[in-house]
Amino acid sequence: xxxxxxxxxxxxxxxxxxxxxxxxxxxxxxxxxxxxxxxxxxxxxxxxxxxxxxxxxxxxxxxxxxxxxxxxxxxxxxxxxxxxxxxxxxxxxxxxxxxxxxxxxxxxxxxxxxxxxxxxxxxxxxxxxxxxxxxxxxxxxxxxxxxxxxxxxxxxxxxxxxx
Amino acid sequence: xxxxxxxxxxxxxxxxxxxxxxxxxxxxxxxxxxxxxxxxxxxxxxxxxxxxxxxxxxxxxxxxxxxxxxxxxxxxxxxxxxxxxxxxxxxxxxxxxxxxxxxxxxxxxxxxxxxxxxxxxxxxxxxxxxxxxxxxxx
Numbered sequence: 001x002x003x004x005x006x007x008x009x010x011x012x013x014x015x016x017x018x019x020x021x022x023x024x025x026x027x028x029x030x031x032x033x034x035x036x037x038x039x040x041x042x043x044x045x046x047x048x049x050x051x052x053x054x055x056x057x058x059x060x061x062x063x064x065x066x067x068x069x070x071x072x073x074x075x076x077x078x079x080x081x082x083x084x085x086x087x088x089x090x091x092x093x094x095x096x097x098x099x100x101x102x103x104x105x106x107x108x109x110x111x112x113x114x115x116x117x118x119x120x121x122x123x124x125x126x127x128x129x130x131x132x133x134x135x136x137x138x139x140x141x142x143x144x145x146x147x148x149x150x151x152x153x154x155x156x157x158x159x160x161x162x163x
Numbered sequence: 164x165x166x167x168x169x170x171x172x173x174x175x176x177x178x179x180x181x182x183x184x185x186x187x188x189x190x191x192x193x194x195x196x197x198x199x200x201x202x203x204x205x206x207x208x209x210x211x212x213x214x215x216x217x218x219x220x221x222x223x224x225x226x227x228x229x230x231x232x233x234x235x236x237x238x239x240x241x242x243x244x245x246x247x248x249x250x251x252x253x254x255x256x257x258x259x260x261x262x263x264x265x266x267x268x269x270x271x272x273x274x275x276x277x278x279x280x281x282x283x284x285x286x287x288x289x290x291x292x293x294x295x296x297x298x299x300x301x
Contacts, residue, residue: 004249007242008256012263014239018232019268023276025228034221037210038229039236044203046237051196066186066194067201073182074205080175081206081232082213087168092278094269098291099169101265104298106177111184126297129290134173136287138166140280 019097022088032085036078095137105130261295 025035051057080100088096105127111117186198214221239260246256269288272278280288 004246004251007246007249008251008259011239011242011246011256012260012267014235014242015260015264016267016271018235018239019264020271020275021228021231021235023272025224027276028224028228030222030225030228031214031217031219033210033213033217034219034225035229035232037207037214038221038226039232040203040207040210040229042230042233043236044200044207046233047196047199047203051200054196055194057197062191062194063197065189066191066198067204069186069189069191070182070198070201071205073179073185074202074207075209076175077179077202078206078209078213080172080179082210083168083175084172087165087172090168091165092280092284093272093276094278094280094288095284096165096169097268097272098265098288099173100176101261101295102291103173103177104180104295106174107181107184108298110181115184115188122297126294129294129297133287133291133294136283136290140282140284140287 019093022085022097023093025085026088030085032082035085036081039081040078095140099134099137102130102133258296262292265292265295 057063080103084096084100108123109127112119112123182202183195183198186192186195191198243256243260265288269280273280
């Protein structure tokens, strides 16, 4: 159990670092498309190594079907990282990171709509809460109720330091 | 601009994740490693094409942040799997990692990046965290 807790803390730290790295990339003047490309180069290399060391690559019909099925979804994932990295510049990482995590509502909703998965009480309430949460975050940005420092605002205040 | 880009990221990310459900529905769940190769390869091609179209050369910062994101994703997924294998219940592991990361990132944003979130935003975060916990418990 102790080892399990240690791995849980490690997982938590790694996922949190992803949000921080996105914001850090923006503050360092990183380019969204190039950051996305570097991310997918790394992940692709690791995915190939894991497949070779794990089940192996035989080129069977199932393997080809699975890889082919993934193509549109992989493109969408890259577009997600790209737009997220570009959007972080204009807003706060706290609400941006939450919004990205809330996107789990989409596959949940599609699973219900397309595959007839049952909608439990928890799931129904959660989907309602997500809708309300998104509206509130939109309202927060629209009303500028949180006068924080976005990267846009920092750059406008210090144009000589613009990356 | 922020909401428009985040709305796109929300939709793209959600749809990008849905592929695994389609894979499972087609009885190819055992081929997840091969699916991931196709998934990352397609993303790689798309991202490299976008980067090439944008022009310019990648900086060391671009590479460091991108590689860091990829490695963090790998470490996070692997550690989560090991935590589950090490006796932590899924009903604990998923909410802790999901809500914990949102909390930590919000804290870092406010402290390190001096971001302030207004009352409506804070209420949105609270509702969002509750939703993540409920979905993780499904």
